[in-house]
Amino acid sequence: FSPFDVAPLVPKQPVDAPASTRPSRTVKEFLKAINWLHFGLLIGTPIIAIYGMLTVSLTWKTFVWTFIYYHMTGMGITAGYHRLWSHRAYSAKAPLRAALLIFGAGAVEGSCRWWCRDHRAHHRYIDTEKDPYSAHYGFWWSHFGWLMMKQDPKKIGRANIDDLNADPWIMWQHKNYLKIATFMGFIFPTLVAGFGWGDWAGGYFYSGVLRLVTVQHSTFMVNSLAHYLGDTPYDDNHTPKDSFVTAVLTFGEGYHNFHHEFPSDYRNAYKIYQYDPTKWLINILSYVGLAYNLKTFSDNEIQKGMLQMHEKHIAQKRESIYWGIKKEDLPSMTMEEFDQLVTKQNRKLIIINDNVLDVETFMNDHPGGLSYINMGIGKDATKMFTGEVYGHSNAAKNLLCQFSIATISNEKKDN
Amino acid sequence: FSPFDVAPLVPKQPVDAPASTRPSRTVKEFLKAINWLHFGLLIGTPIIAIYGMLTVSLTWKTFVWTFIYYHMTGMGITAGYHRLWSHRAYSAKAPLRAALLIFGAGAVEGSCRWWCRDHRAHHRYIDTEKDPYSAHYGFWWSHFGWLMMKQDPKKIGRANIDDLNADPWIMWQHKNYLKIATFMGFIFPTLVAGFGWGDWAGGYFYSGVLRLVTVQHSTFMVNSLAHYLGDTPYDDNHTPKDSFVTAVLTFGEGYHNFHHEFPSDYRNAYKIYQYDPTKWLINILSYVGLAYNLKTFSDNEIQKGMLQMHEKHIAQKRESIYWGIKKEDLPSMTMEEFDQLVTKQNRKLIIINDNVLDVETFMNDHPGGLSYINMGIGKDATKMFTGEVYGHSNAAKNLLCQFSIATISNEKKDN
Ligand code: HEM
Ligand code: HEM
Ligand SMILES: [Fe+2]
Ligand SMILES: [Fe+2]
Ligand SMILES: [Fe+2]
Ligand SMILES: [Fe+2]
Numbered sequence: 001f002s003p004f005d006v007a008p009l010v011p012k013q014p015v016d017a018p019a020s021t022r023p024s025r026t027v028k029e030f031l032k033a034i035n036w037l038h039f040g041l042l043i044g045t046p047i048i049a050i051y052g053m054l055t056v057s058l059t060w061k062t063f064v065w066t067f068i069y070y071h072m073t074g075m076g077i078t079a080g081y082h083r084l085w086s087h088r089a090y091s092a093k094a095p096l097r098a099a100l101l102i103f104g105a106g107a108v109e110g111s112c113r114w115w116c117r118d119h120r121a122h123h124r125y126i127d128t129e130k131d132p133y134s135a136h137y138g139f140w141w142s143h144f145g146w147l148m149m150k151q152d153p154k155k156i157g158r159a160n161i162d163d164l165n166a167d168p169w170i171m172w173q174h175k176n177y178l179k180i181a182t183f184m185g186f187i188f189p190t191l192v193a194g195f196g197w198g199d200w201a202g203g204y205f206y207s208g209v210l211r212l213v214t215v216q217h218s219t220f221m222v223n224s225l226a227h228y229l230g231d232t233p234y235d236d237n238h239t240p241k242d243s244f245v246t247a248v249l250t251f252g253e254g255y256h257n258f259h260h261e262f263p264s265d266y267r268n269a270y271k272i273y274q275y276d277p278t279k280w281l282i283n284i285l286s287y288v289g290l291a292y293n294l295k296t297f298s299d300n301e302i303q304k305g306m307l308q309m310h311e312k313h314i315a316q317k318r319e320s321i322y323w324g325i326k327k328e329d330l331p332s333m334t335m336e337e338f339d340q341l342v343t344k345q346n347r348k349l350i351i352i353n354d355n356v357l358d359v360e361t362f363m364n365d366h367p368g369g370l371s372y373i374n375m376g377i378g379k380d381a382t383k384m385f386t387g388e389v390y391g392h393s394n395a396a397k398n399l400l401c402q403f404s405i406a407t408i409s410n411e412k413k414d415n
Numbered sequence: 416f417s418p419f420d421v422a423p424l425v426p427k428q429p430v431d432a433p434a435s436t437r438p439s440r441t442v443k444e445f446l447k448a449i450n451w452l453h454f455g456l457l458i459g460t461p462i463i464a465i466y467g468m469l470t471v472s473l474t475w476k477t478f479v480w481t482f483i484y485y486h487m488t489g490m491g492i493t494a495g496y497h498r499l500w501s502h503r504a505y506s507a508k509a510p511l512r513a514a515l516l517i518f519g520a521g522a523v524e525g526s527c528r529w530w531c532r533d534h535r536a537h538h539r540y541i542d543t544e545k546d547p548y549s550a551h552y553g554f555w556w557s558h559f560g561w562l563m564m565k566q567d568p569k570k571i572g573r574a575n576i577d578d579l580n581a582d583p584w585i586m587w588q589h590k591n592y593l594k595i596a597t598f599m600g601f602i603f604p605t606l607v608a609g610f611g612w613g614d615w616a617g618g619y620f621y622s623g624v625l626r627l628v629t630v631q632h633s634t635f636m637v638n639s640l641a642h643y644l645g646d647t648p649y650d651d652n653h654t655p656k657d658s659f660v661t662a663v664l665t666f667g668e669g670y671h672n673f674h675h676e677f678p679s680d681y682r683n684a685y686k687i688y689q690y691d692p693t694k695w696l697i698n699i700l701s702y703v704g705l706a707y708n709l710k711t712f713s714d715n716e717i718q719k720g721m722l723q724m725h726e727k728h729i730a731q732k733r734e735s736i737y738w739g740i741k742k743e744d745l746p747s748m749t750m751e752e753f754d755q756l757v758t759k760q761n762r763k764l765i766i767i768n769d770n771v772l773d774v775e776t777f778m779n780d781h782p783g784g785l786s787y788i789n790m791g792i793g794k795d796a797t798k799m800f801t802g803e804v805y806g807h808s809n810a811a812k813n814l815l816c817q818f819s820i821a822t823i824s825n826e827k828k829d830n
Contacts, residue, residue: 087782124783124805160784235809261810264782295780297810300737304813307736310729317722322715365710367502367679368539369575390539394650395676395712398719 035150041108042144045213052205062193062202066211069106069189071251071277074215076104077115078251078278079285082222085164086116086123089266089295090282096290101173106184107215111177113164120159122223123263126238130157135227135239143217143224185212221249226256234261234305236312244275252276261305262297270302324401330355333406342378349405351380357403367396454563456523460628467620477608477617481626484521484604486666486692489630491519492530493666493693494700497637500579501531501538504681504710505697511705516588521599522630526592528579535574537638538678541653545572550642550654558639559631600627636664641671649676649720651727659690667691676720677712685717739816745770748821757793764820766795772818782811 080100083089092100101112109115118132125131132151133142164170173180186208193203230243240260247254247268252275255268269276285291333356341347348360350373359366359373366373368390376384385392495515498504507515516527524530533547540546547566548557579585588595601623608618645658655675662669662683667690670683684691700706748771756762763775765788774781774788781788783805791799800807 088784160786162786163784237809261808262782264780301810301814303732303736304738305810307729307732308809308813310732314722314725314729317718317725321718321722323719365679367677369503369578371575371577393676394652394723395716395720398723399716 033149035148039148042148042216045209045216049205049210049213052201052209056201056205058206059197059199059202061197062199062206065189065193065196065203066207069192069207070211070215072103073106073184073211074218074251075278075281076100076102077107077109077215077219078253079281080104081109081112081115082119082253083266083278083282085112085170086119087263088163089264090286090291091293092285093290093292096285097169101169102180102184105173105177105180106188106212107219108181108185108212109216109219111174113161113170113174116164117159117161118156120161121157123260124159125157126240126260128157129155132156133223135224139224139228142227143220218250219253221246222253222256226250226254230254230257232257233309234258234302236309247275252278252280258302262302264295265297266294267296324404327355327404327407330404331406332409334409338408339378348377350376350378351408352376352382352385352400354408355400355404356406356408357400358405359403362399362403448564450563450565457559457563457631460624460631464620464625464628467616467624471616471620473621474612474614474617476612477614477621480604480608480611480618481622484607484622485626485630487518488521488599488626489633489666490693490696491515491517492522492524492630492634493668494696495519496524496527496530497534497668498681498693498697500527500585501534502678503578504679505701505706506708507700508705508707511700512584516584517595517599520588520592520595521603521627522634523596523600523627524631524634526589528576528585528589531579532574532576533571535576536572538675539574540572541655541675543572544570547571548638550639554639554643557642558635633665634668636661637668637671641665641669645669645672647672648724649673649717651724662690667693667695673717677717679710680712681709682711739819742770742819742822745819746821747824749824753823754793763792765791765793766823767791767797767800767815769823770815770819771821771823772815773820774818777814777818 076099080097081104084092084097084100104112122131122133125134127134127136133146135142138145186204189207189211190200190203193207194200225246226241226243227239228241229246230241232240233242234257238260240256242255242257244254246256252268253259255270255274255276258265258270259268266282267276267279269279282291282294286294338349338351338356342349348358348363350357350359359377363370363373363377372389375381375389384390385396491514495512496519499507499512499515519527537546537548540549542549542551548561550557553560601619604622604626605615605618608622609615640661641656641658642654643656644661645656647655648657649672653675655671657670657672659669661671667683668674670685670689670691673680673685674683681697682691682694684694697706697709701709753764753766753771757764763773763778765772765774774792778785778788778792787804790796790804799805800811
């Protein structure tokens with residue numbers, strides 16, 4: 001395997017091409033480009049769900065089961081497809097791997113092998129043309145637009161999935177995906193509600209179809225909302241964002257800025273108070289021994305990113321402040337010229353730190369009073385200013401640059 | 416007037432001498448050093464106030480009058496003595512100046528001239544021996560200990576009060592201070608309550624004495640609490656602090672870190688949501704034309720201080736993070752040595768940015784997978800790492816320094 005046969009060079013700048021600027025196609029071409037299976041599923045299931053909601057009433061038991069199964073299949077994706085197999089963020093014992101593969105298929109989002117392949121390409125080619133769900137093609141494209149169209153395998157960046165190809169369980173799920181997904185997506189939740197408390201229709205419409213639609217859109221938001229809404233506390237070179245709102249909607253995958261920086265960390269929520277039920281689940285599974293080898297990046301590394309972002313903001317803030325004329329742009333003046341200006345033209349000039357300051361407009365407002373600042377006029381007042389008379393505050397030192405009109409060119413005159 | 420006859424040099428470092436280390440005195444010396452007038456007032460008035468509270472019941476009208484007169488005399492100090500005369504932070508029309516001098520005297524904290532002299536010395540010699548109420552001598556000393564002892568005029572730093580000496584109103588108040596203070600401190604509030612609603616005793620004990628004690632301790636806190644409690648958002652070289660609690664207790668003088676940086680700003684609270692009733696009063700007085708020429712420092716200057724404090728905190732944070740072995744402390748290695756180590760000793764070495772990294776411990780945890788990082792071993796993988804294979808995140812770049820074991824001494828080998 002060689003990564004070079006894929007791409008000459010990953011574009012460094014995000015390909016910022018909104019849908020409208022891409023070559024337009026005829027209606028016929030457009031229809032041909034549609035992936036009808038995905039399209040049918042993504043449009044058909046919500047219609048079935050709405051029909052069910054209008055005709056079948058929801059019982060308490062079915063509601064609870066729907067809620068539980070929503071989390072089981074959703075976390076099959078987040079704890080299984082995503083953190084375990086795409087990122088190998090931890091290891092799992094056989095029963096857990098089986099459960100994650102089976103319940104993950106119940107979310108009907110493709111086989112784990114296919115899902116991870118695209119997801120690894122997403123990380124590797126983030127925000128570029130080769131990113132299968134690049135956020136730069138718009139919110140809806142990254143949400144599920146990319147799924148409704150046929151994938152162009154030449155365009156999507158390649159990712160290495162040798163480890164998955166070598167895993168018999170992954171290959172088994174991949175080969176039997178349609179059967180497993182049909183059973184776990186529709187039949188199994190119906191059977192539970194039907195045999196359990198006789199609610200066959202509710203089981204099908206709510207725990208089956210409605211739950212499926214909800215889980216799908218929850219996880220799709222990791223590709224859309226998580227690249228649009230929130231902050232960038234670790235790195236703002238790319239689109240991923242940290243957001244509590246996204247976290248609540250996605251089983252904890254909303255700290256996506258963190259995740260793209262530290263993809264093999266089993267956590268998405270680094271901070272204790274952040275919402276990441278997938279992390280909590282993995283913690284519990286680790287406690288009972290089903291998960292192990294949980295990977296984390298060290299605090300030290302995580303702090304680095306936060307620090308650098310703070311430094312960046314502070315530097316921007318510094319840029320927004322006026323710091324006077326730059327030293328190199330100031331004209332230079334000899335001591336004789338300075339003396340002349342003061343004595344002949346009665347200019348109110350002071351030298352502090354080899355800068356000539358014109359304090360005419362300031363002297364009446366001098367917080368220390370006119371008589372003190374007057375003492376410095378016509379002189380090098382550096383010592384007076386820095387302690388001999390008064391050790392001025394930071395604020396006073398900052399103020400100086402406002403009044404600079406020149407630098408003194410020859411040796412300092414002693415005061 | 417020359418400031419040089421006062422002090423050779425203002426000590427740059429705060430004189431950090433707790434009371435216990437100062438030369439101890441005999442009881443006799445101690446008693447001789449007490450300022451008995453101040454001592455009597457400061458101890459006597461609270462006793463009288465407590466006696467009054469135990470014997471006279473407080474009526475609603477007297478309570479309201481006490482509350483109002485508390486603010487009138489308190490703000491006589493803060494808006495008058497402090498912001499107007501000590502710092503010339505604004506100008507005031509005659510009726511306002513008269514009112515401030517008269518009500519200010521009702522706080523019984525000395526004449527305005529005396530008060531400003533000490534206060535200017537406090538600013539100029541902040542935290543040093545020459546500061547009349549240096550916070551470095553302890554909380555109680557700066558609160559009122561300094562008042563109970565005789566002031567050593569040789570020790571207290573000098574401040575220029577030429578402007579006050581030239582002001583006939585200030586001199587009038589100074590000369591007639593005892594009379595004005597007695598009348599405004601005790602008699603006037605009693606007369607108002609007595610003639611107003613017949614509550615002579617309540618007027619004396621509550622609006623007179625208790626109010627006086629409260630105003631005094633409120634304003635004393637500007638010297639004690641304001642130098643102890645809170646944050647230093649503008650400058651942390653000295654003791655002044657910003658605190659909402661202090662602000663509430665001191666008519667808004669609690670943003671004392673701001674105030675020592677920008678003493679001639681008529682505001683203490685820079686931010687709109689901060690509590691500064693003295694500022695609000697000055698704003699109203701300016702609106703009705705009694706105050707004018709309100710001085711402020713520009714946003715630009717204030718932002719500078721905040722920025723610099725942020726930069727300082729960020730720099731401290733940077734120090735607390737481990738950034739690997741410093742480049743200058745790394746040994747250097749030739750390309751031949753590198754090749755040898757890799758081929759002969761099977762060391763897992765990679766060159767990135769002229770650094771030799773030992774990735775043995777990391778390669779199995781490499782978030783991009785073992786096979787990718789393996790491609791770089793024994794090579795200069797700079798290009799692979801920065802885009803040819805994958806443009807690594809900030810976090811990955813930060814991680815590199817952990818693995819550096821040497822620098823490469825000769826020209827880069829092409830990959
Ligand atoms: C352009 C030159 C100057 C600027 C921008 C300046 C600025 C200031 C500022 C902002 C303060 C308020 C306190 C503080 O922030 O530290 C102050 C106070 C003071 N300044 Fe200056 N100053 C200048 C020159 C001088 C000179 C030449 C002297 C003496 C020869 C002087 C003597 C004082 C004194 C004694 C105070 C203390 C007054 C007090 O806090 O009550 N200043 N000055
Ligand atoms: C000491 C050297 C290396 C370190 C510290 C390192 C670190 C990382 C980290 C932290 C990631 C996670 C994503 C990110 O933060 O950007 C990553 C991903 C990746 N690395 Fe490396 N890496 C190293 C060397 C290499 C080399 C030499 C290659 C290729 C020849 C490589 C290829 C990749 C790829 C393709 C990914 C993307 C996988 C994905 O996101 O799914 N890395 N690496
Ligand atoms: Fe993403
Ligand atoms: Fe991911
Ligand atoms: Fe102070
Ligand atoms: Fe002050």
